[in-house]
Amino acid sequence: MSIPNNLKYxxxxxxxxxxxxxxxxxxxxxxxxxxxxxxxxxxxTEGETLGQEEVFGTVEAVKTVSDLFMPISGEVVEFNTExxxxxxxxxxxxxxxxxxxxxxxxxxxxxxxxxxxxxxGDLIEILQGTLTFLHRSFDFVDLMANxxxxxxxxIIVIYYLQHKKTQ
Numbered sequence: 001m002s003i004p005n006n007l008k009y010x011x012x013x014x015x016x017x018x019x020x021x022x023x024x025x026x027x028x029x030x031x032x033x034x035x036x037x038x039x040x041x042x043x044x045t046e047g048e049t050l051g052q053e054e055v056f057g058t059v060e061a062v063k064t065v066s067d068l069f070m071p072i073s074g075e076v077v078e079f080n081t082e083x084x085x086x087x088x089x090x091x092x093x094x095x096x097x098x099x100x101x102x103x104x105x106x107x108x109x110x111x112x113x114x115x116x117x118x119x120x121g122d123l124i125e126i127l128q129g130t131l132t133f134l135h136r137s138f139d140f141v142d143l144m145a146n147x148x149x150x151x152x153x154x155i156i157v158i159y160y161l162q163h164k165k166t167q
Contacts (some may be wrong), residue, residue: 002029004095008111009120010051010071015095016114018105026099027090030124035061038090041083043068043101049075052110056101059090063088072110074103129150 007015012033017024032038043057050056057068080099083089090098104127105111115123 002095003117003121003124006118007095008071008114008116009091010069010114011122012071013067014069015091016071016111018108018111021108022068022077023072023103023105025056025076025101025103026094026126027068028120029094030127031066032091032094032098035059035064035066037062039125041087041090041100042141043076043079046079046101047076049073052107059087068100069156070103071114072103073106078102097156098161132159 007017013028015028031140038061040060045056052073054070056070059066
């Protein structure tokens with residue numbers, strides 16, 4: 001998975017690129033991969049000034065809707081209108097044509113609190129490890145929940161017979 005070095009990242013999986021006093025914001029390759037096929041992008045905050053970590057819109061995937069959070073404070077000055085007809089650009093080119101908004105930066109110092117590529121990569125590794133653990137745990141729980149009463153009785157009998165032999 002690519003994590004461009006020239007960008008900053010939020011813990012909410014938004015990326016940000018700053019040129020002058022304008023920042024371009026989108027969601028990361030990891031985020032779009034977790035969401036799946038994106039079918040709709042809703043940003044109704046154009047022209048509004050929002051604080052850091054405020055919701056600026058939503059992305060809708062086939063099975064879920066996810067909020068989009070401001071990585072920095074500023075005025076939303078532009079929405080990528082190409083996403084109205086091609087929301088899948090976020091899936092196919094998240095760091096290029098799939099950008100979502102442009103923001104007039106209010107406080108440049110907020111950029112320092114964002115993650116660089118290495119720190120964001122570490123965050124993804126931790127999340128992937130956690131997701132793998134949870135997936136395995138739920139697979140075990142599903143297995144146990146789906147065992148029939150006969151199978152459980154069989155396991156108990158085998159256990160009893162094995163322990164009786166050892167006594």
